[in-house]
Amino acid sequence: MDFTYTPAEEAFRSSLRAWLVDALPQGWGESVFEPEDEDERAMFRLDWERKLHAGGWSGINWPTEYGGRGATLVERAIFAEEMARARAPEGINIIGHNLAGPTILRHGTQAQKKRFLPPIIASQEVWCQGFSEPNAGSDLASVRTRAQRRGDKFIVNGQKIWTSFAQYSHWCFALVRTDPDAPKHKGLSFLLIDMKSPGISIRPLRQISGECEFNETFFDDVEVPAENIVGDVNDGWRIAMTTLAYERGPEDGLARQVRFKQELDKLLGMLDTQAGHHRSIDNAAIRQKLARSITEVEVMRLNALRTFSKYLNGEDRGPDASIIKLYWSHAAQNMYENAMDALGPTAPIAGGDPLSAAGGRFQLSYLQSKAFTIYSGSSEIQRNIIGERMLGLPR
Structure with a gap:
């Protein structure tokens, strides 16, 4: 793998960073956050996706004839990293942008592309x-x-x-x-x-x-x-396999890795500022678990980059996406379980309680993480795919 970027790619990164600074609300991630109400949050995210489109940052790797920028795979990776690094709102139309759109681009008729792709990229249709x-x-x-x-x-x-x-x-x-x-x-x-x-x-x-x-x-x-x-x-099965390859691909893995690292850094910072003589960060067993999470999050990044390298070398999307999905889902579950251990007696105190750690963010993420090894293909299925299609094991 080549970890360096060309001057054009670095210019792309700088341009995106500058746009995000202007586009995100002042104080974003510090004093300004997404709405707590679920419906309001969905509409907030939809408005953000439409703002991305107005700024020319929607579907950037789609062909220009369908409203994209024709961005390279590396630029798509940079985009995923920078969006996560800025803690930009996640989209509500991710199914449209990441799955429906690419599938129609690859297998749809010209009439289908003309009908469905423009409103997908503009997030006019979810x-x-x-x-x-x-x-x-x-x-x-x-x-x-x-x-x-x-x-x-x-x-x-x-x-x-x-x-x-x-x-x-x-x-x-x-x-x-x-x-x-x-x-x-x-x-x-x-x-x-x-x-x-x-x-x-x-x-x-x-x-x-x-x-x-x-x-x-x-x-x-x-x-x-x-x-x-x-x-x-x-x-339909052949078409669906294309969809699943995009669902489990390295773009998703890179963005998740950045967000997981941010969560881990937040946890470590919070533990480091704990008061008292019995801080959990001073417990050798807790430190060992947290060190493992640091390592696993970094491996998550390297797994995604390895698959990107394969695509850049001309290989088609295939079963290797299952490695990314299998790995990140378990690494993230481990990370949030370690977070609960590190929070100790305060772990059961959820958001809304003034005594909850970081407003209950880690408790919520811990509960959400239970679905990671199920959705987008369960871990058992990912292991079967890896074993049969990559290792040549018998069915």
């Missing part, structure tokens, strides 16, 4: 993902949501689950079964579904963290125009 089902989460090929062709429409019936941000979404891309008699990987299709269609109902799922990011989504005789299929009928 997207959600319709993959997992109650009995088909890790085993994605077992989805049972049906789509029957009737004339120029597909009629969709079934249920999806863990549809992040469905309550705010305008569109959903869904993996549906179009041939129930074919082998389970062979009878699937990839549909683009208007969330305003009659027959769609959404039920938010309250998580252990108290948030309702996830939802159940039900489809009852939902009509989808036939031109909204991506790829061919029964070719």
Whole structure:
């Protein structure tokens, strides 16, 4: 790997940093924060995404003909790092920008690209993902949501689950079964579904963290125009694999690594300023755990850069993305478990209580981290992919 940057890449970084200083509210991350109300926070993030678009920083690696900047892969990595370093708000339309858009760019028709890409990049239309089902989460090929062709429409019936941000979404891309008699990987299709269609109902799922990011989504005789299929009928599995490669890719890993490092630095600083004769930072066992987290966060960065290097050398996105997802999800869980250990007796004191550490941020992150090894493909599935597709182990 070459860790140096060209003058043009450094200029790109400087330009982005300067823009972020002007674009973020004064006092951001110190005295100014995101709204606490979940709906208000979602709208705040959507406004931020639209501000990015107005500033020319949305979909930067998309082709210029579709509103992007045609940025290089290295510039895309720099963008991810700098956004995280500035603690910029995370997007609500991440499914649209990171998954739907790239999939349509690669497999969509010209008509689909013209219709869907401009409102995605402008965050005028928010997207959600319709993959997992109650009995088909890790085993994605077992989805049972049906789509029957009737004339120029597909009629969709079934249920999806863990549809992040469905309550705010305008569109959903869904993996549906179009041939129930074919082998389970062979009878699937990839549909683009208007969330305003009659027959769609959404039920938010309250998580252990108290948030309702996830939802159940039900489809009852939902009509989808036939031109909204991506790829061919029964070719959905191949399309979905492209989507998952972007979902688990190094761009996401780099940004997460920076944010996790910021959390770790915040924790270490807080522990270092603890008063009293029995500071947890002075406990050798606690220090050992924290040192391990420091190391794991750095390895997270190196894993992402290694995969970037492969792409720069012309390799296609493939199963190596599973290494990134598997590693960061467990490293982050370990980090927040170590944080709880380091907080000691104050660990159970959540946000809202004046005695909570850092406003309860580590307690909330600890609860959120429990989903890391499940969403975007469970750890068991990632290990299977690595074993079978990279190591050549038998099924």
